[in-house]
Amino acid sequence: MSAFDQVIARCLPLIPRPIVRAVSRRYIAGEIFADAARVITSLNREGLLATVDVLGESVDRAELVGRAVGEYLEALDAIRRDDLRCNISVKPTQLGLMIDAALCLDSVRRLARAARDHGNFVRLDMEDSRCTGATLDLHRTLRAEGFGNLGVVLQACLRRSLDDVRDLPEGTSVRLCKGIYIEPRVIAYRERALINKNFVRLLGEMLDRGLYVGIATHDEEVVWEALQLIDRRRVPTEAYEFQMLLGVDQELRGMIRAAGHRLRVYVPYGSSWYAYSVRRLKENPRIAGYVVRSLLAPRRP
Numbered sequence: 001m002s003a004f005d006q007v008i009a010r011c012l013p014l015i016p017r018p019i020v021r022a023v024s025r026r027y028i029a030g031e032i033f034a035d036a037a038r039v040i041t042s043l044n045r046e047g048l049l050a051t052v053d054v055l056g057e058s059v060d061r062a063e064l065v066g067r068a069v070g071e072y073l074e075a076l077d078a079i080r081r082d083d084l085r086c087n088i089s090v091k092p093t094q095l096g097l098m099i100d101a102a103l104c105l106d107s108v109r110r111l112a113r114a115a116r117d118h119g120n121f122v123r124l125d126m127e128d129s130r131c132t133g134a135t136l137d138l139h140r141t142l143r144a145e146g147f148g149n150l151g152v153v154l155q156a157c158l159r160r161s162l163d164d165v166r167d168l169p170e171g172t173s174v175r176l177c178k179g180i181y182i183e184p185r186v187i188a189y190r191e192r193a194l195i196n197k198n199f200v201r202l203l204g205e206m207l208d209r210g211l212y213v214g215i216a217t218h219d220e221e222v223v224w225e226a227l228q229l230i231d232r233r234r235v236p237t238e239a240y241e242f243q244m245l246l247g248v249d250q251e252l253r254g255m256i257r258a259a260g261h262r263l264r265v266y267v268p269y270g271s272s273w274y275a276y277s278v279r280r281l282k283e284n285p286r287i288a289g290y291v292v293r294s295l296l297a298p299r300r301p
């Protein structure tokens, strides 16, 4: 972590709420689904796909799980009603993973069933390494019940991910990202160069296995490596998509799309924007650094 990022991370608790709100506006669609729907409609018009995330995680009360499920069910209805090209991304700890595994399984099942009825898809976001095994188990159990419309995420920073790719059921849709959580060295690679190498290695394995891959990165070097792999192996455009977070590097996003690749934008919304923003910034101060740098950087005309 650079000295600049360390300073930013230490100052976070001192930053007034309205400033965090102003900064997060670029990365969070708003507080209610209608805000997200406006953003998704405009992304769809640009030829981009979306995945929507109702902000919230580490829920410790069953009634909050019920509320999250309700919000996602409403989102799925609205996506169908408004004919949006958008699926949903859910966090297992928002659906009760830390309270009761059976409650979480039941909640994900309800969403996967509703999504299947709507011809839609549910992505299980991957949280910190305490959740990895349980999240992959959820996916395996529900796939065995016939929910082919449920996908997972693997993190290139985790040492276990290569084994996890090899264990994924045939035909799984998997998002590959670097991993946002700070993990102990015995569990995760820490060097950026090594994480990038592992990202490309895992992507190669996924393509070899014929899995549908969501290549989730804003790192142009990794994008370049991914495009090399896709080109060399003549992977058809229907077998993968790129994925990026709302508000991050729209120039790169435009270039990937203009080159004819599918691209999906991750659109978070919800009333927990403050907790989400502060937690993300604290967890990974490099992001705080990007945000502040982007605020300080002169805007291009």
Ligand code: FDA
Pocket (backbone or CB within 6 Å): 124, 125, 126, 127, 153, 155, 177, 178, 179, 180, 181, 216, 217, 218, 219, 220, 222, 243, 244, 245, 248, 249, 265, 266, 287, 290, 291
């Ligand atoms: P890297 O961190 O090297 O960033 C490359 C460049 O992108 C930076 O130089 C910077 O300019 C810019 N950048 C990256 N992130 C930024 C940000 N937040 N704000 C502003 N600029 C930024 N993680 C996880 O653990 N579980 C998950 O389920 C997901 N899901 C997910 C979905 C999607 C669609 C994306 C794109 C990412 C995730 N992630 C995630 C987050 C991921 O693990 C990773 O932390 C970030 O994508 C940053 O890594 P990059 O690959 O972009 O590279």
